[in-house]
Amino acid sequence: MQAIIRVENISWQRQGRKILEDVTWEVKPGEQWAILGLNGSGKTSLLNIVTGFQFPSSGYTEVLGTVFGKGGNIPNLRQEIGFVSSALKRFEKPFNSQTAKAIVLTGKYQSAQIFSFHEITAEDEARAEAILERLGIGYLTKQYYRTCSQGEQRRILIARALMNRPRLLILDEPCAGLDVKAREEVLAMIDRLAASETQVLYVTHYIEEITPAITHLLLLKDGSVVAQGPKAEVLTDENLTQTYKLPVSIREHQGRAYLQIEQA
Numbered sequence: 001m002q003a004i005i006r007v008e009n010i011s012w013q014r015q016g017r018k019i020l021e022d023v024t025w026e027v028k029p030g031e032q033w034a035i036l037g038l039n040g041s042g043k044t045s046l047l048n049i050v051t052g053f054q055f056p057s058s059g060y061t062e063v064l065g066t067v068f069g070k071g072g073n074i075p076n077l078r079q080e081i082g083f084v085s086s087a088l089k090r091f092e093k094p095f096n097s098q099t100a101k102a103i104v105l106t107g108k109y110q111s112a113q114i115f116s117f118h119e120i121t122a123e124d125e126a127r128a129e130a131i132l133e134r135l136g137i138g139y140l141t142k143q144y145y146r147t148c149s150q151g152e153q154r155r156i157l158i159a160r161a162l163m164n165r166p167r168l169l170i171l172d173e174p175c176a177g178l179d180v181k182a183r184e185e186v187l188a189m190i191d192r193l194a195a196s197e198t199q200v201l202y203v204t205h206y207i208e209e210i211t212p213a214i215t216h217l218l219l220l221k222d223g224s225v226v227a228q229g230p231k232a233e234v235l236t237d238e239n240l241t242q243t244y245k246l247p248v249s250i251r252e253h254q255g256r257a258y259l260q261i262e263q264a
């Protein structure tokens, strides 16, 4: 079976510093992964490699059947990946003056807006509306982005990332900066997507954001893998203490894990 992501022994160095060191990791179809690590642990660097924005100094990378550096077409691959990250902040200004539906439509071309040379069919319009409905934000269809709450804006960006029927949806800290209620609304949406047919890769600092539909975890520390595999095996006090460089223990409540800081 073709892997969704396969990286073997990848390392990435910058200015003599190892940012990623000997990372080997495989995501199989149907596995829902989260990557967890502190600031600077290498999460975004790994995503940049997986999406072809950065080439590793060494190692093998294969994503959705595209082998990097072997004539694999990376722009085509990117069309198959939905991406929500802080990089979308650069689109905030043009997004502000568009409705939720118009923003979802921009997902077709992964652009900031629809230009005259873009083709938008009646089917695309219906699809954009259907995605918003399916995600429970149909009420925002005609609402301007700037008037939406931050939680609603994040959910619109996730809807946009689904426009192209991606084979992989990457969510890089999609809850950053949200209050507790907005975060829970975004997480509930992601959990429903991950529990359905959508292949999700979720990146975060916080174990509290690992919802029941996430099945596998990759823990990173200083560019190296602390542990990886099925959630139940990886989510241990010892692994998290290493990952967070702090003595911690895990509490579980209704299928979610919560972090407790222990006295050193």
Ligand SMILES: Nc1ncnc2c1ncn2[C@@H]1O[C@H](COP(=O)(O)OP(=O)(O)OP(=O)(O)O)[C@@H](O)[C@H]1O
Pocket: 014, 015, 019, 037, 038, 039, 040, 041, 042, 043, 044, 045, 046, 205
């Ligand atoms: N282009 C670059 N040149 C030099 N150093 C870099 C570059 N990109 C990232 N780094 C360094 O690599 C380390 C890992 O950064 P990265 O952004 O991957 O971490 P992260 O886990 O995503 O952090 P955060 O949670 O804060 O987003 C950091 O120390 C960062 O300074």
